[in-house]
Amino acid sequence: xxKSPHKPHKPASETALIRRIRSRVAxxxxxxxxxxxxxxxxxxxxxxxxxxxxxxxxxxxxxxxxPDLHPPEVVGHxxxxxxxxxxxxxxxxxxxxxxxLGLPREMTMTRGTGxxxxxxxxxxxxxxAAEYRTPLAGGDLAESPVTLADIVLVGAVPIGKALLRxxxxxxxxxxxxxxxGGAAAGLAELKQWNRQRAGAAVPRRLATRLAPHFYPQPxxxxxxxxxxxxxxxxxxxxxDGLSTDLEHLCEESGVxxxxxxxxxxxxxxxxxxxxxxxxxxxxxxxxxxxNARVPxxxxxxxxxRIGRIARRRAGTPAVMMRTQKGVEPLAPAGWQxxx
Ligand SMILES: [Mg+2]
Numbered sequence: 456x457x458k459s460p461h462k463p464h465k466p467a468s469e470t471a472l473i474r475r476i477r478s479r480v481a482x483x484x485x486x487x488x489x490x491x492x493x494x495x496x497x498x499x500x501x502x503x504x505x506x507x508x509x510x511x512x513x514x515x516x517x518x519x520x521x522p523d524l525h526p527p528e529v530v531g532h533x534x535x536x537x538x539x540x541x542x543x544x545x546x547x548x549x550x551x552x553x554x555x556l557g558l559p560r561e562m563t564m565t566r567g568t569g570x571x572x573x574x575x576x577x578x579x580x581x582x583x584a585a586e587y588r589t590p591l592a593g594g595d596l597a598e599s600p601v602t603l604a605d606i607v608l609v610g611a612v613p614i615g616k617a618l619l620r621x622x623x624x625x626x627x628x629x630x631x632x633x634x635x636g637g638a639a640a641g642l643a644e645l646k647q648w649n650r651q652r653a654g655a656a657v658p659r660r661l662a663t664r665l666a667p668h669f670y671p672q673p674x675x676x677x678x679x680x681x682x683x684x685x686x687x688x689x690x691x692x693x694x695d696g697l698s699t700d701l702e703h704l705c706e707e708s709g710v711x712x713x714x715x716x717x718x719x720x721x722x723x724x725x726x727x728x729x730x731x732x733x734x735x736x737x738x739x740x741x742x743x744x745x746n747a748r749v750p751x752x753x754x755x756x757x758x759x760r761i762g763r764i765a766r767r768r769a770g771t772p773a774v775m776m777r778t779q780k781g782v783e784p785l786a787p788a789g790w791q792x793x794x
Contacts, residue, residue, distance in 0.1 A: 472563065472573065472596060479581055480591045487550035487611060488590050497592035499550055501611050508547035508610040508617060512537040516602040524649055526657060527572045529669045530604070531579030537694065538608030539587055539673035540737040544692035546618040546682025547610030549675065551592035552584060554606050557599025576604075587675055618682050618741070622689035623708035627742040627764040630749055632674050632756050635697060636725025639733025641668030644724075667722060671737040676754040678739060686749060690741040696734035698774060699789025704740065705764075705773035714762040714785060716778045731776075732788040 477492045489498035501507065512534070516522050520530045535552060542549050562572045570578075584591055589608070645657070645665055662669060674692070681687040691704045697714070705712050721730045742764055743749050752758060767773060772784035 475574070476577060476591075479577065486588070488592055491551075491590055491592045492594075497551060497553070499592070499609060501550075504613055505611040506614045506617075507550075508542055508545045508612050509607065510538055510541035510610075511605065511607045512541070514604045514606070522572075522602060524645055524657070525669075526579075526662075527575035528579030528582075531576040531581075532583050532670050533579075534576075534604045534606050535580050535583045535589070535608075536671050536673050536737060538606045539583070539589065539675055540671070540692040540694065542608055542610035543673050543675045543678035544618065544690050544739060545610065545612060546616070546678045546687075546690070547612040548679060549587055549589040550609045550611050552589050552606060552608050553592060554580070554594035554604060556594070556596050557601065557603040557605075558596070559600065559602060560598055562602055572602075587673070612682070616682060618678065618687050618690040620689055620691050620704050620707035621709075622687075623704060623710050623712075623742040623764050624688055624744070625710055625764055625766050626745050627688055628745060628747070628749065628760050629701075629712055629714065629740070629742055629762040629764060630758055630760050631693070631697070631720065631738055631740050632677050632753065632758055633672075633736070633738040634720040634722045634725075634730075634757070635693070635736055635738065636727075636730035636733045637667030637722030638671060638735040638737075639668075639696075639729035640722060640725040641665040642735075643729070664724075668735065671735060673737055674739045674756065677756055677758075680753045681739070681741060686743050686747050687741040688743060690739055693736045693738045693740055694734060696732040696787075696789035697740065698731050698785050699734070699787040700740055701774050701785075702787040704742070705767070708742075708764075709767055711765045711767045711771070711773050711775065712762060713765055713782065714774065714776045716776055718759065718761045720757065720759045720761075731785065734789050 480492055487500050489500050491497055514534050565571045689704055689708055691700050693700050701712055719730050774785045775782050776785040
């Protein structure tokens with residue numbers, strides 16, 4: 456019987472998939488990895504006087520990304536970026552990443568002539584991993600009713616020197632890296648486009664404009680710089696939105712904060728609301744003593760003073776915002792992912 460040119464697509468076997476991933480991960484030039492994928496455990500090495508910084512993030516289809524709207528490369532990039540951003544906020548250097556993927560059977564198959572979703576997911580994730588010299592050192596794969604990616608990032612930081620949320624003091628200046636609201640503005644634009652053009656792939660020109668949402672850049676170099684120079688008294692990364700993350704920092708430090716709306720570095724296409732509550736910008740929010748020398752940019756990324764740390768008074772909101780109308784409470788209204 457002649458072979459049909461239209462064989463049904465078979466799901467990649469788990470072993471074959473792992474072999475392909477492993478071949479792509481090999482030789483990623485890591486410094487803290489003694490043994491990567493292939494044995495029962497990875498072996499990680501600390502430098503003298505360091506401790507581990509470990510963070511984990513779960514990304515679930517429909518909750519943290521939308522499979523119809525987010526290209527697989529974008530999902531892969533964002534999965535790793537979230538973890539790297541947490542390391543950045545602690546001033547830790549990335550050592551290794553561990554990824555567990557749950558995939559519905561159809562996600563392991565190619566549609567038409569393209570690569571399977573999972574291969575494109577790794578394209579996005581491994582490109583960012585290479586940029587930040589973070590080897591993928593292990594993980595797991597399983598069939599799952601819903602697509603999900605659970606990532607663990609291991610970093611290293613000199614013992615006792617990690618940047619914490621709890622170090623802010625009354626009188627400190629409040630600073631942010633980069634600009635704010637670009638991710639939320641991009642998501643809004645993506646959703647608007649989707650309402651008009653259901654089904655079609657995201658066009659390249661739109662994807663470029665959506666870069667802050669699709670390809671956020673974790674501020675690893677900036678976090679390392681702040682920690683090494685001893686400039687920051689406290690830090691957090693902006694994953695949920697300035698209003699929410701600043702409240703977290705104030706809670707942990709036992710202080711209040713006043714943001715000056717006129718000082719906020721808005722992304723060119725973002726509204727004030729998106730900058731305050733949008734989330735997923737993955738910039739660093741940090742505090743520094745009043746007399747600290749805070750540069751205007753770190754590693755080419757602008758740094759902007761946006762307010763100050765004040766005394767916490769019982770019964771008053773932790774975060775206030777100064778506008779032309781005066782000083783008003785800024786309630787934490789961080790963006791709820793895809794709700
Ligand atoms: Mg964080």
